[in-house]
Amino acid sequence: MFLRLRGRTVLLVGGGEVALRKARLLQRAGAVIRLVCRETHPGFDVLGITPAATDFDAAQLDDCALVIAATDDGALNRAVAEAASTRHLPVNAVDDVAASTAITPAIVDRAPLLVALSSAGRAPMLARRLREQVEQLFDQRIGRLAEYIGSRRDRQKDMAIDTRRKLWEAFLDGPGAAAAMSGDEAAADHELARLSADASQRGVVWLVGAGPGDPDLLTLRALRLLQNCDVVLHDHLVAPGILDLVRRDAERIFVGKRASQHTLPQDQINTRLVELAQEGKRVLRLKGGDPFVFGRGGEEIAELAANGVAFEVVPGITAANGCAAYAGIPLTHRDHAQAAIFVTGHPRADGQLDLHWDALARPGQTVCIFMARTALAQTMAALRAHGLPDDWPAAMVVQGTLAEQRVIAGTVSDLPERVAEADVAGACLVIVGEVVRLRAQLRWFGDVAD
Known part of the structure; x- marks a missing residue:
């Protein structure tokens, strides 16, 4: 929660270095500082307080x-905090979390x-x-973009909320945002008008x-x-930690498929994707791993292409x-494996x-070998029957990259x-070869069971 302090009184008790840092932030926010202390740091004179x-x-x-x-x-x-709390005023007692009802955060200021x-x-x-x-993530000019958007919001006030949100997100993803950040408001206005003409x-x-x-392995x-x-x-x-990153107000539809357990058959998933897109929605089809590696991604975009639905593929x-x-x-590995082969272990x-x-x-x-659990014994027997020795290395990785990895x-x-x-239990991958x-010597992550 942010407080609008411009022109409002803030009581600051203390005159040392810590209080001075608070005073600088308060003054930047436009607050009227009521300072109570017996001695002040010289910096207060510089601030004119x-x-x-x-x-x-x-x-x-x-x-x-x-x-x-x-x-x-x-x-x-603590006495100050208790008196403020009695009046239901937000209070920050430095280094005393129990007495505080407000926390002053670390801030990144791009006003x-x-x-x-x-x-x-x-x-x-x-x-x-x-x-x-x-700090490193935000261009110093991002505040200029925020000012531009704030000055143009009223132009779309008659639009439906969802339409307005899509318009601004399209603007932020396109050349208009760059133009606004560089100060070229004419170019930004042109792009905004173009997007507004197709508000749907x-x-x-x-x-x-x-x-x-692991959510850290998502692409940007x-x-x-x-x-x-x-x-x-x-x-x-898709791990729960990744779903936690989805926009809070987005609708979530579980279409998971396990062996012999189909929440939604593939053809119905394809149809649903088309229907949602034709309703004007931005649809995220989220798949574990990479959508083009045993993810049926090719089948899904073929249906989208056949129905004239715009799509984009983001590899994982x-x-x-x-x-x-x-x-x-x-x-x-140059000494052990000059090729890597991906196959599915899911039986017909x-x-x-x-x-x-x-x-x-x-x-x-x-x-x-993907999806290898169900037919693991059959798969290993077939490899042996076709020439691999009994002592040929093999391993199963379960819940790979997560804290629960085995x-x-x-x-x-x-x-x-x-x-x-x-x-x-959980998602697994089987790896067969001398590299196992x-x-x-090379293991570095998580607990390993032999």
């Missing part, structure tokens, strides 16, 4: 919008845009460190790869679209890359695996038994 009184009195709270107790006397700070970071008073140094990182804004589908699980483009969509259709492989880190890296298993309706076993059961390569390592002969004994032996 002189004490109104030497000692605190409850009457000094009259007409105040905010109270800050910033002395080096903890008892005095009129203001970003505040707070640790609820528990770790102010961490909040300041994060502020330094956030055609729907679009974004086919986005959510990566193997994926993160941006998570915040811009109107509705998201997601499957069960596929499970093979993510899980192997977090398990400490390089997919290629008749229970058979339709794979080119002769090509898979060879040395000098790594085989990554790696079960063995051979093509004993991996099914090891997995059964481990009794693990390297994990004993």
